[in-house]
Each structure stands twice: as structure tokens, then as C-alpha cells.
Amino acid sequence: MVSFRWHTAAMGAVILAIAGCGSSSATPTQPPISDPIQIVTSSVNRGSAASTVHVEGTLSGSVSISTLGALGFTGLSGFSGTIKLDGASFNGDVDIAKRAFHVLASDPALFGLTADLIQVDGYTYSRTSISGEKYTKSKATVSQPITDTTASATFGLADALDLLKHTLDAPGTTATLVGRDDVAGRDAYHVHVSVPVGALNAQIAAADLPGLGIALDSASFDHWAYVDSVQPAKLAMIATSAALGSIDLTLTLTKYNEALTIVAPPVSEATAS
Numbered sequence: 001m002v003s004f005r006w007h008t009a010a011m012g013a014v015i016l017a018i019a020g021c022g023s024s025s026a027t028p029t030q031p032p033i034s035d036p037i038q039i040v041t042s043s044v045n046r047g048s049a050a051s052t053v054h055v056e057g058t059l060s061g062s063v064s065i066s067t068l069g070a071l072g073f074t075g076l077s078g079f080s081g082t083i084k085l086d087g088a089s090f091n092g093d094v095d096i097a098k099r100a101f102h103v104l105a106s107d108p109a110l111f112g113l114t115a116d117l118i119q120v121d122g123y124t125y126s127r128t129s130i131s132g133e134k135y136t137k138s139k140a141t142v143s144q145p146i147t148d149t150t151a152s153a154t155f156g157l158a159d160a161l162d163l164l165k166h167t168l169d170a171p172g173t174t175a176t177l178v179g180r181d182d183v184a185g186r187d188a189y190h191v192h193v194s195v196p197v198g199a200l201n202a203q204i205a206a207a208d209l210p211g212l213g214i215a216l217d218s219a220s221f222d223h224w225a226y227v228d229s230v231q232p233a234k235l236a237m238i239a240t241s242a243a244l245g246s247i248d249l250t251l252t253l254t255k256y257n258e259a260l261t262i263v264a265p266p267v268s269e270a271t272a273s
Contacts, residue, residue: 058249
């Protein structure tokens with residue numbers, strides 16, 4: 001659950017904001033943990049303390065164009081049908097401490113659409129394969145690389161992590177330690193988290209995050225945390241909504257706390273929105 005100014009990545013934003021996650025470069029090995037709730041809770045705490053991270057994600061499923069248009073997604077109001085997300089992906093670097101990021105995204109199913117997104121020094125720059133060679137520059141509203149196409153709703157990493165913490169405390173929530181898997185070449189705990197959909201929707205409503213006004217009909221997610229650092233490594237989530245559609249998101253985070261240099265495009269390559 002990382003400023004995607006087009007609907008495919010915006011859906012990833014919704015899921016990331018719902019579930020929350022983080023990661024880290026290698027740190028001294030931690031004592032083994034067998035309690036799944038402790039694994040996720042410790043992982044969230046460690047992830048929130050990171051300064052930088054590299055993120056890679058994939059999306060599949062389909063979403064309703066009319067619902068996205070009603071939410072204010074630019075250029076979609078009045079249209080109907082669905083948008084396929086199969087094969088959509090994004091990757092990039094996030095400097096959490098400096099509130100900056102550079103992310104590349106693509107959706108082969110949507111006419112091969114690609115997007116180049118940068119946020120730095122309080123401004124967001126977006127360029128897609130259909131918008132031309134120049135970036136569109138706009139004032140950034142908040143700090144993390146997750147926005148809808150209007151650039152008016154953005155979710156911070158802290159918001160997502162806080163939401164996950166509250167979700168773990170919701171009545172009926174269970175966490176099961178599935179085992180250990182390899183994530184990005186490192187050993188990772190695999191925890192399956194089950195949250196009653198009513199409790200999840202209540203947490204979303206209570207969080208009052210922009211753009212999350214649609215209730216989910218079902219949702220399930222799995223959380224991986226690196227064994228050596230107990231920091232989140234991967235998230236896989238499937239969510240459905242009668243109003244919006246269905247989304248399957250897989251997100252992997254690596255290279256935390258590595259030095260990053262994120263800069264704005266040259267003035268000659270950007271125009272104000």
C-alpha cells in the first residue's frame with residue numbers, strides 16, 4: 001500500500017494506504033520471533049523509522065471507469081465500462097526524510113501507457129506516454145508518492161502504517177505465521193492477516209484518508225518481514241468492491257536507508273498545471 005497521476009497506479013495507492021508496509025537494507029540479525037502479531041507490529045514500527053526505500057509493485061484486476069470518474073479522476077467523468085490493470089507495474093525510489101520520490105509506472109493493457117513521476121521540493125512533476133515530452137508541474141499536497149489523477153488526494157507512509165496498526169487491533173482480526181519465504185534474496189517471515197471486512201471498512205472510515213470513500217466487499221492480505229531486521233519486505237493484497245471493481249496488488253520494498261539523489265526536471269522540460 002508509494003504519486004501516480006493515472007488511474008492504474010492510483011488504485012495501488014488505495015490498497016497501499018489500506019494495508020501499509022515498508023522494508024530495509026540488512027541490519028544485525030534479530031532473535032527469532034514466533035508470534036505473528038509481534039512480527040507485523042515490530043515490522044510496522046521498524047518500517048516507519050526508515051529514511052529511504054526502493055519500491056517495486058505489480059497490479060492486476062479491473063476497476064470501474066464511471067466510479068473513478070465520480071471520484072474526480074481527471075478525464076474519466078461521464079465514461080462507463082472497466083479498465084484492466086493486468087500487467088500494470090511501478091518501481092522507484094522514495095526519500096521519506098526529504099519528502100521526495102521518483103517513480104516509473106506502466107500499464108500495457110491500457111494502450112501501453114507509461115508514466116514518469118517525480119516529487120521534490122514541494123512540487124510534483126508528471127509525464128505520461130500520451131501527455132507529451134514535458135512534465136506537468138503542480139504543488140504537492142503531501143509527502144508520499146501515492147496520489148490520484150487530480151493530485152488532490154495523497155497518502156503518506158505514516159498514514160498507512162498508522163492504519164495498519166489500528167487494523168491489527170480491530171475485533172476479529174487474526175494473524176497466522178505461514179512460514180518463511182525468500183524475498184529479494186533474503187529470508188522473510190510470511191504472515192497471513194485476516195480482518196473482518198466490516199472492521200476494515202470502519203478503520204478506513206475512521207482514518208478519513210482522502211479518496212477512500214468506497215467500502216470494500218472483501219479483502220485479504222499477506223505480509224512478509226525480513227528475518228534479519230524484522231522490517232517489512234513484501235505485501236500481497238486482493239480487494240473487491242461492488243462499486244469499484246477488484247485489485248490484486250503485490251508490493252516489494254528493498255534498499256532501505258541507502259543514499260538517494262532525487263532532483264526536479266530542468267525548467268525547460270516542465271510546464272505549470
